[in-house]
Amino acid sequence: MADATRGSESTTATTPALMMAFELSARTWLVGFRIAGQERLRRREIPAGDTARVAREIAAAKAAFALPVESPVHSCYEAGRDGFWLHRWLDEQGVHNRVVDSASIEVPRRWRRAKTDKIDVVGLLKLLTRELRGEAHVWRVVRVPSVATEDARHLERELEATQQDRTRVRNRIQGLLVAQGVTLPPWRHLRARLAVLRTGWGIPLGPGLHARLERELTALATIEMRLRELRGLQRASVVPDSLCARLQQIRGIGIRSAARLSREVLDWRTFTSGRQVGALIGLTPTPYNSGDQRREQGISKAGNRRVRLMMIEVARGWRRFQPDSALTQWYTHRFGHGSARVQRIGIVALARKLLIALWRFVTAGTIPAGARLKPLLT
DSSP, X not given: OEEEOOOOSOOOSSSOOEEEEEEEOSSEEEEEEEETTOOOOEEEEEETTOHHHHHHHHHHHHHHTTOOTTOOEEEEEEOSTTTTHHHHHHHHTTOEEEEEOGGGSOOOOOSSOOOOHHHHHHHHHHHHHHXXXXXXXXXXXXXXXXXXXXXXXXXXXXXXXXXXXXXXXXXXXXXXXXXXXXXXXXXXXHHHXXXXXXXXXXXXXXXXXXXXXXXXXXXXXXXXXXXXXXXXXXXHHOOTTSHHXXXXXXXXXXXXXXXXXXXXXXXXXXXXXXXXHHHHTTOSEEEXXXXXXEEEEEEOOOSOHHHHHHHHHHHHHHHHHOTTSHHHHHHHXXXXXXXXXXXXXXXXXXXXXXXXXXXXXXXXXXXXXXXXXXXXXX
């Protein structure tokens, strides 16, 4: 989730600060330096990941700008492939770093605009200067999780990736058979029936296709075995009376959705309002009101995509598992008798309300109105 920064650390005449911005790539990094009140810019290209070189360039930049050795350093870079390891290293060096949400960076609205690493570094330094001067809403800064929190998410994300691998292999097998006019038999009997399957015009499968299907089924069996192992690890990782266990008290919330919701969001994030909770996963509306034009552009789709998709899935099952809850009744009254499009819109609205209700349940113990509970896991 991206949070607005308000420039709590500002530069003053007595404590001049060095500003630094990174443009990261796989082979090289471009690092720009500047101090407030000067147009002079210092740029250096260094090998990617060379932290010792970064430390030397910081010292050299302080000397070039005639800054004291103890001058504070403020830096920023865009969130991306490199993750948070650089932020953690900079933090250990005493550098006040910001990991910036790329989508929040101001850019010209021209159809064609120049974009280079040099231009981007200058733009980041200008925005960092504005932020240090105390200007609000300059950009959005990504909340960096702790090392332990980030590590705890790997099991859920590996499980999600493995499920996607299984879907890809199954779709590939099904596509190969459909292309030959073969009706797909049940998966558990497919390998045994490969030898007797016939194409749509009545001949056996070719030896090349047969061999390929055998390899695909072997890969599928390996993925299925990995899925069973991961699901066992997921069940074993749930500690009694933990946040994940408490979420599973609510009928309709299973271990997969409870684990993802707790480890991706609620275990390490704090919120002051339901609006912040909805904004975290991009379920807030985005109205467009300009002049005589009034329209709703849909949800923002910013933030954690994994939790957003999971909450929409949970909302679809909520009506079945919690038919007497106030949220289900609200959905039925508001959207239940509309068209398919209206009902899809309603499911998204229900997902947002449900997420806020779950947040209130785990933080304040407020049970969603009319919801039924299951026994607490022990």
